[in-house]
Amino acid sequence: xxxxxxxxxxxxxxxxxxxxxxxxxxxxxxxxxxxxxxxxxxxxxxxxxxxxxxxxxxxxxxxxxxxxxxxxxxxxxxxxxxxxxxxxxxxxxxxxxxxxxxxxxxxxxxxxxxxxxxxxxxxxxxxxxxxxxxxxxxxxxxxxxxxxxxxxxxxxxxxxxxxxxxxxxxxxxxxxxxxxxxxxxxxxxxxxxxxxxxxxxxxxxxx
Numbered sequence: 016x017x018x019x020x021x022x023x024x025x026x027x028x029x030x031x032x033x034x035x036x037x038x039x040x041x042x043x044x045x046x047x048x049x050x051x052x053x054x055x056x057x058x059x060x061x062x063x064x065x066x067x068x069x070x071x072x073x074x075x076x077x078x079x080x081x082x083x084x085x086x087x088x089x090x091x092x093x094x095x096x097x098x099x100x101x102x103x104x105x106x107x108x109x110x111x112x113x114x115x116x117x118x119x120x121x122x123x124x125x126x127x128x129x130x131x132x133x134x135x136x137x138x139x140x141x142x143x144x145x146x147x148x149x150x151x152x153x154x155x156x157x158x159x160x161x162x163x164x165x166x167x168x169x170x171x172x173x174x175x176x177x178x179x180x181x182x183x184x185x186x187x188x189x190x191x192x193x194x195x196x197x198x199x200x201x202x203x204x205x206x207x208x209x210x211x212x213x214x215x216x217x218x219x220x221x222x
Contacts, residue, residue: 023048023100025213026109029123030173031157032130032137034186034205038123039105041206042213046103051095053106056088070134070153075160082168089168107161110179111171119216122180126187130154135193147193182216184209 025048027039036052043050054069061077061084063069078084093112096104110120125133134150145153165173175183189201 024096024102024104024113024118025121026096026104026106026113026118027121027123028107028110028180029125029186030130030154030161032133032154033123033125034133034202035105035123037202038186038206038209039103041202042209043103045206045210046101046213048101048103049099050103050105051092051099052104053088053092053109056091057084060084060088070138072156075157075164079160079164082164085164085168107173108165108169108171111169119182119213120180121182121184121213122175124175124183124185124187127151127154127158129187129190132190132193133198136190136195136198139193139195150193182212184212 025039025042025046027035027042029035036054039052040050042048057078058064061074063074089108089112092104092106092109096102096109096113096118104118110118110122113120128147128151131147131151131154134154135145135147138145138150162173165171177183184205186205189205190198191201
């Protein structure tokens with residue numbers, strides 16, 4: 016999709032396990048745009064080789080002990096995105112860090128239980144078993160870390176704000192059970208909603 020005069024950048028944010036990475040990748044593919052994710056940048060800075068390692072306590076502990084890691088990651092992402100067009104970005108803080116009006120900012124809203132089930136399915140995809148209860152504790156810890164870290168770094172209240180975001184997409188309830196089949200179905204169903212809403216937003220956005 017090419018819409019002359021419209022910002023050719025979409026930035027997706029939201030809490031852990033809201034579906035940002037999965038749907039940012041799918042959205043980029045459907046639009047024919049490039050995808051870039053903050054996880055890749057953070058993995059390189061921390062020497063992490065797999066997404067599963069993000070769930071380990073040491074991952075966030077290192078970030079908390081040295082906030083310069085997050086600052087450097089944000090600087091690298093901001094600099095990179097500024098020189099790109101036709102790109103979908105999956106990054107926690109970019110909607111706040113990008114110049115106003117330079118991107119279409121999308122917030123993924125997803126309730127805690129839905130995200131706990133998505134977390135459990137993520138472990139399944141990596142060949143591991145993790146209960147929804149255990150996944151819920153992981154998600155809660157990640158939420159707390161994100162709020163504290165981003166407030167400490169930039170004084171940002173990490174949550175949906177209509178002043179920051181152009182679109183708020185509800186991603187709760189699309190997965191009913193923590194199974195691969197149900198997750199795949201939920202991904203397909205939400206992607207249809209997301210694609211429709213993004214296309215409508217881009218088409219209506221003033222040139």
